[in-house]
Amino acid sequence: MNSLEIPEGGNTPHILFDPAVPVFKIEGKSFPEDSKEFYRMLIEWLEAYKAALPPSFQLNFNLFYLSSSSIISVKQILLKLVEFQSLGTAVTVVWNYDEDDDDIKKTGEDYMKITKLPFQFVVND
Numbered sequence: 675m676n677s678l679e680i681p682e683g684g685n686t687p688h689i690l691f692d693p694a695v696p697v698f699k700i701e702g703k704s705f706p707e708d709s710k711e712f713y714r715m716l717i718e719w720l721e722a723y724k725a726a727l728p729p730s731f732q733l734n735f736n737l738f739y740l741s742s743s744s745i746i747s748v749k750q751i752l753l754k755l756v757e758f759q760s761l762g763t764a765v766t767v768v769w770n771y772d773e774d775d776d777d778i779k780k781t782g783e784d785y786m787k788i789t790k791l792p793f794q795f796v797v798n799d
Contacts, residue, residue, distance in 0.1 A: 675726060678719045686712055687737060691719055696731035704748070705741035713747035720754045730764035736798070738772065740781060752789045759791065768794045 677692035687702035706712040733755065740748065755765045769782035779795065786793040 675723060678715065680715070689716060691716065691723075693723060693726065693728070696728060698731065698733045699736070700733070700748075700751075701736040703739040704737055704744035705739060706744070709741065709743040709747040713744075713751060716751055717754055720751065720758075724754075724758060724761070727761060728758075728763055730766075731758075732766045732768060734768040734770065735782070736770040737778060738775065740778070745781060749785065749788065752785055752791060755791055756789050765791060766794060767791050768796055770796045770798050773797045 675693045677694070678689060679692070680686070680689040682688035682702045683706075685703060685705045685707070687700050687704050689700055691698045700716075733751075735748070737748075752767070755767065759765050767782075767786075769779075769785075771778040771782065782793060782795060785791075
C-alpha cells in the first residue's frame with residue numbers, strides 16, 4: 675500500500691500516512707476551503723488501509739487551529755479509527771496542544787469522549 679503525504683498549505687495541515695511507519699501525522703492549521711473534500715483522501719486511504727488489518731498504529735495530531743468544518747472532518751477520521759479498533763487493531767491517538775491553548779485541548783477531550791479511543795495528551799514544548 676502506498677503512503678499518503680500532503681504538504682502543508684496556506685490553510686491545510688501536513689499529512690503523512692505511511693504504512694511502513696505506523697505513526698501517522700496531521701500537523702499544522704486546518705481551515706481548508708472545503709474540509710470535507712480535503713479530508714476525503716484521508717478517509718479513503720484509511721478505508722483501504724483497513725484491508726491490511728494492521729495490528730496497531732498511532733495517529734498524532736498537532737493542530738494549532740481547527741475551523742468548525744475541520745472539527746467535523748477530523749471527527750469522521752476518528753470514527754474511522756473506531757472501525758479499526760472494532761476489528762482488533764490497537765489504535766492510539768496522540769493529541770498535541772500548546773499549554774495555553776485550552777480550545778484545542780478541549781476539542782481533543784471532546785473527541786475522546788465521543789469515540790472512546792485511547793488518547794494521550796501531550797503539551798508541546
